Amino acid sequence: MLADFFIGFQNALHPMNILIMSLALAGGIAIGTLPGLSATMGVALLVPLTFGMDPATGLLMLGAMYTGAIYGGANSAILINTPGTPSAVCTTFDGYPLTKQGKADEALFTALVSSVIGGIIGTIFLLVATQPLALVSLKFGSPEYFWMAIFGLTIISSLSEGNMIKGLLGGVLGLLLATIGIDPVTGHSRFIFDYRPLIGGITLIPAMIGFFSFAQVLTLVDENQKYLAEYSPNKGVIGKVFGHMLKFSKKNLLRSSLIGTFVGILPGAGGNVASFVAYNEAKRWSKNPETFGKGEIEGVVASESSNNATVSSSLIPLLSLGIPGSPVAAVLLGGLLIHGLQPGAKLFIQTGDIAYTFIIGLIVANLLMLFIGFLGMRLFAQVLNVPSHYIATIVIVLSVIGSYAIRNNLFDIVIMIVCGIVGFITLKVGFEPGPLVLGLILGTLAEEGFSLSLLMAKASGSMFGTFVARPISAFLIFMCIMAIVSPIYVRVKKSRKNKLENA
Amino acid sequence: MNKKLIAVLLIIGFLLTLGLTGCQKAEEKQDGGKTEEKYPSQDITVIIPFTAGGASDVQARIVEKYFKEEFGVNMIITYKEGAGGEVGFTELAKSKTDGYVIGGLNVPHIILQPLARETEFNIDSFAYIGQMVNDPQLVAVLKDSKYNTLQELIDDAKANPGRITLGNVGTFSGHHIASLNFMNLTGTEFTLIPYKGSADQIVALQGGHVNAIMGNLNDVMRDMDKYKILGITTDERHYLAPEVPTFKELGLDMTQGITRLFAAPKDIDPARLARLKEGFEKIAKNPEYLKDMEKIGQPEEWKDGEKVYADLKKEVETATKLLEEYDLLDKK
Numbered sequence: 053m054l055a056d057f058f059i060g061f062q063n064a065l066h067p068m069n070i071l072i073m074s075l076a077l078a079g080g081i082a083i084g085t086l087p088g089l090s091a092t093m094g095v096a097l098l099v100p101l102t103f104g105m106d107p108a109t110g111l112l113m114l115g116a117m118y119t120g121a122i123y124g125g126a127n128s129a130i131l132i133n134t135p136g137t138p139s140a141v142c143t144t145f146d147g148y149p150l151t152k153q154g155k156a157d158e159a160l161f162t163a164l165v166s167s168v169i170g171g172i173i174g175t176i177f178l179l180v181a182t183q184p185l186a187l188v189s190l191k192f193g194s195p196e197y198f199w200m201a202i203f204g205l206t207i208i209s210s211l212s213e214g215n216m217i218k219g220l221l222g223g224v225l226g227l228l229l230a231t232i233g234i235d236p237v238t239g240h241s242r243f244i245f246d247y248r249p250l251i252g253g254i255t256l257i258p259a260m261i262g263f264f265s266f267a268q269v270l271t272l273v274d275e276n277q278k279y280l281a282e283y284s285p286n287k288g289v290i291g292k293v294f295g296h297m298l299k300f301s302k303k304n305l306l307r308s309s310l311i312g313t314f315v316g317i318l319p320g321a322g323g324n325v326a327s328f329v330a331y332n333e334a335k336r337w338s339k340n341p342e343t344f345g346k347g348e349i350e351g352v353v354a355s356e357s358s359n360n361a362t363v364s365s366s367l368i369p370l371l372s373l374g375i376p377g378s379p380v381a382a383v384l385l386g387g388l389l390i391h392g393l394q395p396g397a398k399l400f401i402q403t404g405d406i407a408y409t410f411i412i413g414l415i416v417a418n419l420l421m422l423f424i425g426f427l428g429m430r431l432f433a434q435v436l437n438v439p440s441h442y443i444a445t446i447v448i449v450l451s452v453i454g455s456y457a458i459r460n461n462l463f464d465i466v467i468m469i470v471c472g473i474v475g476f477i478t479l480k481v482g483f484e485p486g487p488l489v490l491g492l493i494l495g496t497l498a499e500e501g502f503s504l505s506l507l508m509a510k511a512s513g514s515m516f517g518t519f520v521a522r523p524i525s526a527f528l529i530f531m532c533i534m535a536i537v538s539p540i541y542v543r544v545k546k547s548r549k550n551k552l553e554n555a
Numbered sequence: 556m557n558k559k560l561i562a563v564l565l566i567i568g569f570l571l572t573l574g575l576t577g578c579q580k581a582e583e584k585q586d587g588g589k590t591e592e593k594y595p596s597q598d599i600t601v602i603i604p605f606t607a608g609g610a611s612d613v614q615a616r617i618v619e620k621y622f623k624e625e626f627g628v629n630m631i632i633t634y635k636e637g638a639g640g641e642v643g644f645t646e647l648a649k650s651k652t653d654g655y656v657i658g659g660l661n662v663p664h665i666i667l668q669p670l671a672r673e674t675e676f677n678i679d680s681f682a683y684i685g686q687m688v689n690d691p692q693l694v695a696v697l698k699d700s701k702y703n704t705l706q707e708l709i710d711d712a713k714a715n716p717g718r719i720t721l722g723n724v725g726t727f728s729g730h731h732i733a734s735l736n737f738m739n740l741t742g743t744e745f746t747l748i749p750y751k752g753s754a755d756q757i758v759a760l761q762g763g764h765v766n767a768i769m770g771n772l773n774d775v776m777r778d779m780d781k782y783k784i785l786g787i788t789t790d791e792r793h794y795l796a797p798e799v800p801t802f803k804e805l806g807l808d809m810t811q812g813i814t815r816l817f818a819a820p821k822d823i824d825p826a827r828l829a830r831l832k833e834g835f836e837k838i839a840k841n842p843e844y845l846k847d848m849e850k851i852g853q854p855e856e857w858k859d860g861e862k863v864y865a866d867l868k869k870e871v872e873t874a875t876k877l878l879e880e881y882d883l884l885d886k887k
Contacts, residue, residue, distance in 0.1 A: 096607035100616070190762035194748075234638055234672075237749055239726030241672050248645075248675060252637030274560045319754055373761065374777040375754045382606065382754070386613045392850040396777050459636055469567060504748055508764070511720045511746035 056400075060408025064416050069112050069409075073417050076116035077424050083117075084124020085432060087134045087265045087447065088454010090257060091121035092379045099387045107391040108406045112413040114387055118380050119171055119363050119417050122323055123425060126163035126356050127432045131156060132280060132443060134265035138256055139323030139359035141489055142331040144264065145211075146344065146351030153347050154282045156433055161293045162349055163356045164425040166305065170357030171418040173309035174316065174364035178371070179411050183397075185365070186372035189317040194508060195519050197320055198501030199528035201494040204325060206535035207332040208487040211345075219487045222478070226491020229254045230499070237503045249463035256324075258455035258464040259471045259492055263485040265451045266472025269444045271479065280443065283436035301353050304334050308354040312361025317368045319377040323359035324493050330358030336538075364414055370395055371407065594654060594827050598629040601817075602650070602658035604643020606636050610753075610773060610853065611659050614688055614815055617847045618838055625834045639725055640664045641674060648676035652820045654827035657684065662814045663729045666871050670878055671727035678867045681818040683860035684831045687839055688815035688853050690771045692733040693787040693799065694721075697760060698780070700767075705785040705805050708767060712743035721745040722756045722768035727883075730756075733788065733811040734769045735877050740807050771813055772796060776852050788812065795854055814856075816863055832860055 063069065076098070083094040094117050102110030125140030130147030143163060150159040177185060192200075205223060212219020232243045233253025244250035272280070286292070297305070308330035315326035334354035335344045344351050367384070369377040374396030376382035388395050393403055400407045435443065455468035475485050509518035520526060599622075605611045615632055622630035635643035644665055647658035660681065669677040694705060702708045712719045723730035726749045734747050748765055750756040753774045759765045761781065775782055776795060784799045788811045792801060802809045817835055819828060838844055839857040848855040858866075878884045 092607070099607070103620075190758060193759060193762055193764035235726075236751065237726060239671050239728075239731075239749075252642045255637075270560065270563065273563050276559065319758055320751075369754075369758070373757075375757055375761075377754075379606065382609060386607070386609070386616070389613055389851040390616060390847075394777060398777075459642070460633055461635065461637065461642065473564070473567065500751060504750070507746055507748050508720060511718055513718070 056404030056408045059405040060412045063409040064413040073116040076113045077120040080117040080120020081124040084121035084136045085127040094121045095383045108409040111410045115414050116417040123167040130159045133268045142327040142355035146348045149347035151281045157289045160429045166353045166356040167360040168418050168422050170309045170360035174313045174361035175414045177313045178364040182372045194501045194504035196524045201498035203532050204494045211486045218483050222487035223491040226488040227495040230495025236500050257458045258468040261451045262468040262471025263475035267475030270476040272440045272444045308358040309361040312358030313365040316362030316365030322378045323362040326358045326362045327355040330354040595628045600631045600656045602647050604640040621838045645675045648680035650820045652822040657819045660816045660818050667727040682823050683863040684817040685835050685860050686816045686858035689812045689856035690773045691789045691812040694785045695782045696767045709741045716744040720765045722765035723749045729813040730769045
């Protein structure tokens with residue numbers, strides 16, 4: 053193993069591999085930045101290119117692409133309030149307000165550094181703890197997925213503070229939209245109102261592009277401002293960001309990266325779930341939670357470090373068990389198979405040199421990203437000097453292309469536009485799209501978890517045994533209760549204190 | 556709201572109406588291929604109804620490697636995923652019949668979906684080129700499971716009806732129909748748990764969340780030493796798992812698998828269909844191709860288009876009977 057490790061180290065630092073990784077990173081960042089073009093698509097596009105390559109080089113290219121794309125989503129999230137990938141939804145919450153305050157470069161650089169650190173932490177776990185973490189992922193059955201989804205839904209409460217009814221309504225609407233299509237248990241179609249194209253359901257990406265990108269364009273047109281935000285490069289931004297992060301963000305970075313690593317190993321949950329959970333926890337543990345959503349740099353840190361931590365950890369089930377834990381991992385699986393590599397524990401035993409080259413290469417890719425991302429950042433920030441009517445046009449074109457390309461389905465464009473208009477109107481009356489998208493993300497997870505658990509309960513004859521009396525389930529239930537009760541407790545305590553002071 | 560915005564909204568509304576009507580009538584059937592000297596003279600699009608990187612895609616990519624050599628044009632893979640393949644199947648059924656659009660089909664998906672719900676295709680919507688893969692169904696348990704033979708599992712299920720869980724992938728899927736067939740033949744009742752995909756099903760088995768699975772050979776063969784395969788639903792012992800007894804040996808008359816075919820829309824010009832059949836058969840028998848298929852672990856089995864169609868007809872009958880028995884047919 054040690055020998056394989058050193059071979060991997062050497063291979064990963066081979067100049068040719070560094071060059072290919074750099075190119076793939078740049079491509080990934082571009083794809084991630086463009087709203088609508090997703091990481092899965094980028095990796096899938098590259099798979100045929102790897103056929104002619106040495107397997108390790110091919111894998112490094114795919115891994116670098118994946119890393120770059122997940123990070124790239126932050127750029128558009130921060131600059132134009134449209135998440136480039138679903139994982140960057142939470143980055144918009146604070147990233148865009150920061151841009152509005154003229155701190156675009158600060159937010160961009162923070163996102164980059166957080167992504168790199170998250171990515172490296174996730175990869176370290178991939179390197180040293182693959183087997184134990186894979187075993188943890190196996191412990192997650194349907195009941196656990198159900199409770200995790202419920203826990204995820206409690207995030208709505210913190211996303212919509214002071215606006216609870218609207219937040220809940222948005223979340224419920226998201227859950228309802230997620231039920232359109234084919235019932236996962238009976239296999240019958242439902243809520244499609246005899247309109248055939250709806251059979252495939254409302255998928256996340258077109259809906260997300262609609263609610264964020266398209267709605268944002270309408271808002272831009274409505275606001276009728278010449279530029280998105282004031283922007284002039286701040287001198288010394290690097291020092292400022294590093295200084296801040298060293299001083300204030302250590303705990304947040306570590307917590308968010310660990311959350312990302314953990315959520316990433318679960319097949320069925322990915323970067324989007326991870327960033328919501330990490331964002332929520334960052335807010336919960338923060339000394340000034342009221343600043344979140346109004347341009348709190350820690351929000352960007354949480355979202356970006358957690359989603360990049362999922363990049364490597366989502367490969368854990370693939371590399372150790374042969375089970376693809378995310379759509380991108382599924383594409384990578386195809387790539388491995390075509391090269392004749394057997395994913396699973398055998399990958400490390402039979403082709404250890406390739407496995408370690410890949411893993412160490414991911415760390416190298418993250419370090420390279422610090423430089424390439426920095427170059428790109430300067431370029432992307434120039435978007436703010438482009439008049440907003442051009443931006444609106446470009447974003448519309450990209451939105452249409454992106455929502456079509458995800459399934460090559462014309463109907464997804466319709467979904468995108470309808471969601472965009474609904475999103476724009478609801479934004480006008482004070483509904484934020486966050487809770488709705490969260491409902492849409494978690495709806496299928498919750499429903500599937502619930503209905504399969506019911507079947508399991510029927511077979512075992514014990515509702516309690518299936519839903520509650522499992523260690524991870526019990527822990528998740530405890531977390532749900534805490535998430536709901538603690539804000540109430542804090543509020544009651546505060547109001548008592550106020551009364552005492554007033555008295 | 557200002558005037559500009561209203562104008563934008565109006566334009567969007569107009570586009571939307573166009574889009575909605577377009578979706579419903581998209582790509583109406585066109586006349587069969589016009590006679591032309593040479594076919595194929597341009598790239599052929601292949602619709603894959605599942606995600607990029609999925610098993611169907613990986614197989615198609617292997618075919619792609621040999622396609623150009625055989626046909627002299629490129630094979631362009633486009634993915635039309637959704638609703639368990641239904642979106643892509645429908646797309647192929649409605650595609651142009653000039654021979655430049657073909658697609659991958661999966662059985663029994665194309666049999667079961669029209670039985671389960673109203674669909675815009677059935678097995679008569681296609682002209683079959685041939686079958687490339689037959690991935691047989693099998694029953695597997697974990698290595699340390701208390702069941703050592705299929706009979707032990709059956710006996711336990713008989714003694715405890717509904718108490719034993721059997722993992723499936725999806726409902727109205729190959730796994731589902733195989734499980735129904737299995738329960739019907741043995742007079743047992745399992746609780747079927749339909750997972751979203753084969754990855755989820757394998758996680759559930761390895762994590763001990765289900766007692767057994769009805770799964771595909773391709774899904775378990777990567778980690779054979781983690782499971783006990785109790786029986787495989789093939790006529791003869793399988794070349795990729797020769798130590799596993801067949802259902803037939805165990806006294807159960809049942810052969811079931813997920814097969815991957817290539818087909819064209821029904822009204823394709825017969826001469827062009829013949830050219831495609833000839834080419835695909837050549838690819839399917841190419842030793843290099845066979846080596847690649849072994850690498851990706853997909854059990855290859857070539858079957859000619861006509862035979863495919865004849866077998867499909869029989870399968871529709873059995874499936875209908877089975878679904879009737881379990882009262883699962885869509886009552887239109």
